[in-house]
Amino acid sequence: MDALSKLPEEMDALINSFMSQAIVGDTTVGLTQYIFWMCVAIALLFVVIFAFKKKQAKSLVPQGFFVNGVEYVIEFARDDMCKSILGDTWKKHFPFIASLFFFILFNDIVGIIPGCHPGTGTMGVTAALALVSFVYFIAVGVKRMGPLGYIKSLAPEGVSFPMNALVWVIELFSTFLRLVTLAVRLFCNMFAGHVVMGAFAILASLFFEPLLQSFAVSAVPGAAVSIFWVVILIVIYMVEILVAAIQAYVFTLLSAVYIQLVESE
Amino acid sequence: MGVIGYGLGVIGAGIGIGLAAFGATGAMARQPEVQGRLFTVFILGSAFVEALALIGFVVTLIA
Numbered sequence: 001m002d003a004l005s006k007l008p009e010e011m012d013a014l015i016n017s018f019m020s021q022a023i024v025g026d027t028t029v030g031l032t033q034y035i036f037w038m039c040v041a042i043a044l045l046f047v048v049i050f051a052f053k054k055k056q057a058k059s060l061v062p063q064g065f066f067v068n069g070v071e072y073v074i075e076f077a078r079d080d081m082c083k084s085i086l087g088d089t090w091k092k093h094f095p096f097i098a099s100l101f102f103f104i105l106f107n108d109i110v111g112i113i114p115g116c117h118p119g120t121g122t123m124g125v126t127a128a129l130a131l132v133s134f135v136y137f138i139a140v141g142v143k144r145m146g147p148l149g150y151i152k153s154l155a156p157e158g159v160s161f162p163m164n165a166l167v168w169v170i171e172l173f174s175t176f177l178r179l180v181t182l183a184v185r186l187f188c189n190m191f192a193g194h195v196v197m198g199a200f201a202i203l204a205s206l207f208f209e210p211l212l213q214s215f216a217v218s219a220v221p222g223a224a225v226s227i228f229w230v231v232i233l234i235v236i237y238m239v240e241i242l243v244a245a246i247q248a249y250v251f252t253l254l255s256a257v258y259i260q261l262v263e264s265e
Numbered sequence: 266m267g268v269i270g271y272g273l274g275v276i277g278a279g280i281g282i283g284l285a286a287f288g289a290t291g292a293m294a295r296q297p298e299v300q301g302r303l304f305t306v307f308i309l310g311s312a313f314v315e316a317l318a319l320i321g322f323v324v325t326l327i328a
Contacts, residue, residue: 015326080301084302084305184316185316188323189315191323192319192322246308249308250309253309254312257309
């Protein structure tokens with residue numbers, strides 16, 4: 001039972017390690033571990049995209065697993081997120097939607113690798129992403145209807161005066177809430193997923209430790225339990241791979257829905 | 266105490282995702298041809314609900 005008594009302090013250490021720590025400079029001006037891994041993800045993304053372009057240009061018909069695989073993901077982003085939601089205007093917004101999707105997807109995937117951190121695991125990066133998406137759909141609205149037109153379009157048509165103003169205030173509030181929920185959803189998913197994975201890894205190591213220190217019969221049941229924790233860890237790891245893809249999908253899909261809302265007004 | 270509070274919060278999210286899955290499976294059984302579109306809407310709905318539970322989880326850990 002003394003394995004469990006060590007758990008709280010180990011958990012505190014784990015959560016502390018997830019806070020932003022500077023590896024170059026300090027936390028105001030510098031490079032935290034999250035930003036470092038974000039740069040790694042961007043570099044990886046560029047390598048994949050340029051390798052894809054080079055290989056794709058070789059033949060008219062896509063050949064091989066790599067080219068077909070990347071094309072499948074791009075077509076998924078195009079058909080499932082752009083065409084089905086944005087309708088006729090999809091071509092204008094596809095570059096933005098696709099770059100959002102690939103950026104978040106690569107960040108999440110890099111974070112899944114043991115020892116790495118996801119770029120999206122810190123509030124700063126997700127808030128910046130949400131802000132980009134927020135500014136984009138407001139810019140689309142302003143471009144379509146003009147600044148005054150966009151502000152007016154927040155209130156639905158065909159509602160009489162006093163209710164109209166009330167609905168406008170609520171809509172304005174919900175528009176700003178989109179910014180917060182987009183950022184918090186992605187951050188919380190990544191953070192929570194990594195804390196859960198870390199908790200099971202700590203449990204497995206704590207239960208296995210007595211057997212490593214001295215070989216005794218009394219330590220064998222604890223080691224047997226730790227196998228159970230490792231199995232759970234593997235299951236959670238699989239779920240996290242799924243979550244990484246789904247969260248990239250959800251973030252992009254919501255951005256597309258918000259763009260569609262201003263496009264259809 | 267924080268963990269108990271988180272557990273209480275998750276009840277709501279659990280009911281929410283359960284209802285979403287219930288509606289999605291029911292609709293898919295009635296009309297299998299709209300499966301793709303329904304799945305998108307289901308994922309969207311679950312994402313909204315799940316965000317609440319996750320906010321609770323992170324607040325529990327940080328506070």
